[in-house]
Amino acid sequence: MNPVLAELHDKARAVLDPVHYDFFAGGVGDEVVLADNEAAFRRLALLPRVLRGNGISQDLPVLISPTAFHRLAHPDGELATARAAGGTTLVSSMASTVPIAEVVAAATGPVWFQLYVQPDMDVTEALVRRAERAGCAALVVTVDSPVFGRHRRDIAHGFHDLPAGLAAENMRDLAGVALRNIEMSPAVSWEHLDRLRDVTTLPLWVKGVLHPQDAVLAVGHGVAGVVVSNHGGRQLDLVPASLDALPAVVDAVAGRVPVVLDGGVRSGGDIALALALGASAVGIGRPVLWGLAADGEQGVRRVLDVLRDEYRHVLAMCGGELTRDMVVARC
C-alpha cells in the first residue's frame, strides 16, 4: 500500500474508539468479500502500450463513495470531507451526521445525495426535497440493502446506535434522528425507482448492482448511471469482488450510461485497472474515512492527492489510455 495511505490508516486506528474503528473497517459475515475486493486487483496485471504520444488527462476519475456517520471519525465530520473534496464529487450518505444543506454549503464541488428508499414514500419524498433544496446534483439510490448486513464486529461490541450528541441529521423531523429510524426494506422495487423519477428531475443513479440483468433493467428504468458495488463487503458475504463483477455489467450496459465501480480501490493502479475494465470512474470508501479520522480535512485531501498522483503516473506509463485488451491475469 502507498505509505501515506498506510500511515493514515494506522493513525486512524490509533485515534478511533475501537468500536467505531470496527464499524468503519468491518464487513459482513466472515469478511470474505471485504478481503476479496482488494485481492481482486492483485489478481490482474496491465500490459502497457508504448509510443502512443498521448498526453495525460488531468482528470481524477474518482468519486467519494457515501459512508455514514463521519462525525464518529472526526468532530468536523462531513463538513471536513466536503471541504477536502475540492472538485471531486462527494456522494453524501443519507446517514450523514451533518445535514445535507450544510454539507453542500461546505463543498466547492458537486455533491450527490445517497438515498435508501424508505418504505414510507412521504418520508422518501421529503428526503429528496431536502437534497434538492440543498443543491445536490444527483440522487444515488442504494439498492443492495433490502435488509441490514450482519456485521459481527458491531454485534460483538453491541454497537446499535450513535453516541449522545450525534444523529442521522437528514432524518430530523421526518422519522426521528435515531439510526433505527432509517429503514431498509425488502419491499423496495423498481416501481419505487419509477416513483422517484416522477417526483424529481434530478439524475438518478443506482448503487449496488452486481448482476448484468439488473444493470439492463436500471438502464430501462432511465437511470443516469450504475454503480457496481457490493457495499464494501458489508451486505452479503457470498458475492464476487466488485472488480470481478464489473466487466459483465459494462458489457450489458454497452455504453448507454456510465458505470462506476467501488470496493477495494486503494491505489492509482487500482483506479487504472477498473478504468481499463470499462469503469468511467471509481468510488473510494474507507480510505477517505481513514484520512478523516487521522487528520480531518487535511487527511482526506492527502488521500485524494495520493490517488491523483499515483493514477497520473500509471496513466503516463500506459500511454495515456486504458482499454480492456491491456488487462491480463497475473500468473
Ligand SMILES: Cc1cc2nc3c(=O)[nH]c(=O)nc-3n(C[C@H](O)[C@H](O)[C@H](O)COP(=O)(O)O)c2cc1C
Ligand atoms: C463505514 C461505512 C459506511 C457506509 N455507509 C454507506 C451508506 O450510508 N450508504 C451507502 O450507499 N453505502 C455505504 N457504504 C458503502 C460505501 O458507499 C462503498 O460502497 C464502500 O465503502 C466501497 O468500498 P471501500 O470501502 O472498500 O472503498 C458504507 C461503507 C462503510 C465502510
Ligand SMILES: CCCCCCC(=O)C(=O)O
Ligand atoms: C441504520 C443505519 C443506516 C446507515 C447505513 C450505513 C451503511 O450503509 C453501512 O454500510 O454501514
